[in-house]
Each structure stands twice: as structure tokens, then as C-alpha cells.
Amino acid sequence: MRGGGRETGGRTQSVENRRHQVVVIGSGFGGLFGTKHLKRADVDITLISKTTSHLFQPLLYQVATGILSVGEIAPATRLVLRKQKNAQVLLGDVIDIDLEAKTVTSRLLNQNTVTPFDSLIVATGAQQSYFGNNQFATYAPGMKTIDDALELRGRILGSFEGAELATSQEMRDRLLTFVVVGAGPTGVELAGQIAELADRTLEGTFHNIDPRDARVVLLEGAGAVLGPMGPKLGNKAKRRLEKMGVEIQLNAMVTDIDALGVTVKDADGTIRRIESSCKVWSAGVQASPLGKMLAERSDGTEVDRAGRVVVEPDLTIKGHPNVFVVGDLMSVPGVPGQAQGAIQGATYAAKAIKAGLHGQAPQDRKPFKYFNKGSMATVSRFNAVCQVGKLEFSGFIAWLAWLALHLYYLIGYRSRIITVIQWFVTFLGRSRGQMAATEQWVFARLALEQVNSDEEEADELAAALGAPPADNGKLAEKAKAAIEGRVS
């Protein structure tokens, strides 16, 4: 870092004669676009992220269902920013932000690094929310990270493999029932792809089962599919999914999830069970905990129910006009938790920092204005729904628009070319290029939880899995059996 002032492992670099220091936290849409927009500015940028890549979350479901590999949707941030000489990338989990000392502390393994800043852009996004039922995560992973997508791929494909070996019809049915919780864009896309995987890709590849017997159930607590996109597009997506054999159950609240299935409460109060080994959670989001930390340390900034920071009109926090919060972590009325919100917020913050270098006072900043470019979701191959302003369209044209837009926003020519080839193979043929799955992908999350948990937490996890505390030593084994649906 040129003229930086970082302290790492007890070492402090000189802070003399340094340029304006910008620290960006997060390498998602907000972090990456914020950094790129400062390329020609007279600043030094340090981008700190706990992941080494820029993850294109909208295509995670294609990794989970064997269409794309991780490399296509998650290029290394370091390589993406190679040519941006005023930026450097640090791997680390940000554990502290000192607003008075203007420093960010990040941690990698057991080493803390303190990085000073003049301006700060925080873009740490959101994670899965189980609405207070975190125990559901054991059996129903969400889809927010590369690990989640690979785990899901392993669980989905593993269920078909288990069904081939099932020793009873009950076990076979359970293994061939896939439950997706939440009928937003992610739930719709995933349910559609599991159905296509079963009907097209896997058809004729097993001896004891017919993958087309798979049951895909999409559960939604509200009364509509794709609620925010309105009834017209929601109903189109619903009809298309139903035509593909997906069972859509609306006004169905999930009240419990265990190894063998899901408990659902209907609008009329009926409680029922769906026996299923493979469950996916795509029902809610919770902002990164750094939002709460920032709000508590500011001069009265609040967070909303999802933990997002209620920012000032210039996307800063109260009393700190040099600290911007953007993307899924910010709460701004009318701005959805979508890539466009993050990109536009980050661009605004970068421009405000540049204007500040040219003498603009914070109070002279124009408020952030969001330009809604619309939203879209794929339902199946050749079919999507799309909303741009008042214009709503669906079907093949919407699908082509979806393909073009996603290709445009994918980072790097290499990723785009390989993605087009993979789509060609999948959508025109019946094959999929990324059908490998390993045992490690399926079980590593729970095993890590076990390693990281203290005794009390291990007891809780064991109890959640139905094991007595004395069985803690065999927790990973239990988890494995539970996920596979082998627990009787």
C-alpha cells in the first residue's frame, strides 16, 4: 500500500504523506462497484472481504443444480482488480470498526489487522434469516454463499442416489421429495430447476427409480408467488411451475423442520407434515451484524427489523459523513435488496468521496436517488417473468432478456464465454456440465459447526438432531444420518 498506515501483527507502517485512504468492506456488488468507481480518484483503496471472490449471487441456484461451476460466478476479487493500481485486496473478517479512531479491524485465522480510513464504504450485505428458528438451518440450508450452493447440489443429487438404494417405498418417497421454502425469485428458480433436473437431466440414468417421480413442493407463507412482482407475473410463474409438476402451497407457514420433513400450518389452522429429506430455505434475510455495530456507535442511527442500517439521505450514518453504508445492508425506502440497489448506492458513495476531494462539503451532497431498472426471475428453460417500470412481460422474450442481462453483469469475458457454453449444453440439450458432488460439500458445514461449538452448543445441536448429550462425540455421524434421512 502506498503511504498507508496499516498495523498488522504488531507492525505499523508510516502514516506520513499519505493520500486519502478509502476502506471498502465487502467484495459483493456494493464493494466491487464502489472500488471500481474510484479507479481514477486520487485515493488509496483497501478492499477487505471475508471471501476471496466477487460472488454473483443471482446465479447461485445454477451452481446448486449442476449448470454452472463456481468459477463462472465467483472470480477472484484480486484478479478482477489486478489493473486498478490504487486498490489492494485484503482477506479478513471485519470484527471491529472504530469510528473515532477511524480504523477497521479485520481478522484472518488468529491474526488481527488494523486499517485506518478517511472514508469508509460498508457493503457487507445480508445473510439467511430463519426468523428466530436458527435450528432449521441444520436441515434446510439457505442459498447465500458458494458453500451453500455446493452443499445444496450435494444434498439434491445425494437424495436421488439415496433413493436408488432405498429399502422401502416410504424411504424412497421421502428421498424423492424436495421442499423449497419461500416463493420469491430464488425459491421459484430453484424449484423450477430441481424439476427440470429430475425430468430432463436425470431421466433414464437410474435403474431402481424414475427421477421423474420426484416431488418438488414450493411452500410460501404469503398468498402469492413472487409477491413483490405483482399478481399478473406471479400467476404466470405459478401456472408455469405447476405445468412442470411443481406443487405450490400458498399461505403455508413452516412451523418446524427436522431430519425427516417439514411441519406446515395452513391458513385454516391445520397442521400437517411433508416427509422430505432435502429441504432448502429461501424465505428471509438478515443484514450483516456490522450494521448493528455501526448504528450503535453512531450518533443515533437505527437499524430496521431486518438489521439494515437506516441511513441518511446521502447513505451515511448520523454524525459520520465519511462512513457510507450501501447495498443490502442499507435501509432506504423504495430500494429493494437487489444488485441494482447495491451498484447504484456504491456508485453514489464513490462519487461523494470524489466530490469531497474536490472540496464539496457533506451538507452540499444531493440525496441518493434510486433508479428502478426493474426485476426478473427465470421459471424454467425458455421461460421467465420480467418487470421494467409499468411494462410486464413473460415467456421466451423475458427469458432472452434475463440471459442478456445476467451475461452483461457477469464479471470477465472468460466467465461469460464459459457460461454461454454451459447454458447451451443445458438448455438445448439434456445434459448439465457440473454434476459432481462430494461428501465433504454436504457435511462440512455441520462438521465445522461441531468443531467450532463449545460443549453447551454441541449439546444443543445434538438435542436438535435427536441425540442424547453423551452422544456428542458421534455428532457428525448423527448429522450425516439425519441429512440422509436415514434416522428412523
Ligand SMILES: Cc1cc2nc3c(=O)[nH]c(=O)nc-3n(C[C@H](O)[C@H](O)[C@H](O)COP(=O)(O)OP(=O)(O)OC[C@H]3O[C@@H](n4cnc5c(N)ncnc54)[C@H](O)[C@@H]3O)c2cc1C
Ligand atoms: C440466491 C440469490 C439470488 C439473487 N438473485 C437476484 C437477482 O436475480 N437480481 C438481483 O438484482 N438481485 C438478486 N439477488 C440479490 C443481490 O445478489 C444482492 O442484492 C446483492 O448481492 C447485494 O450486494 P451487497 O454488496 O450489498 O452484498 P453481497 O453481494 O452479499 O456482498 C457482501 C460482501 O461482504 C462480505 N462480508 C460480509 N461480512 C463481512 C465481514 N464481517 N467482514 C468482511 N467481509 C464481509 C461478503 O464476503 C461479501 O463479499 C439475489 C441474492 C441471492 C442470495
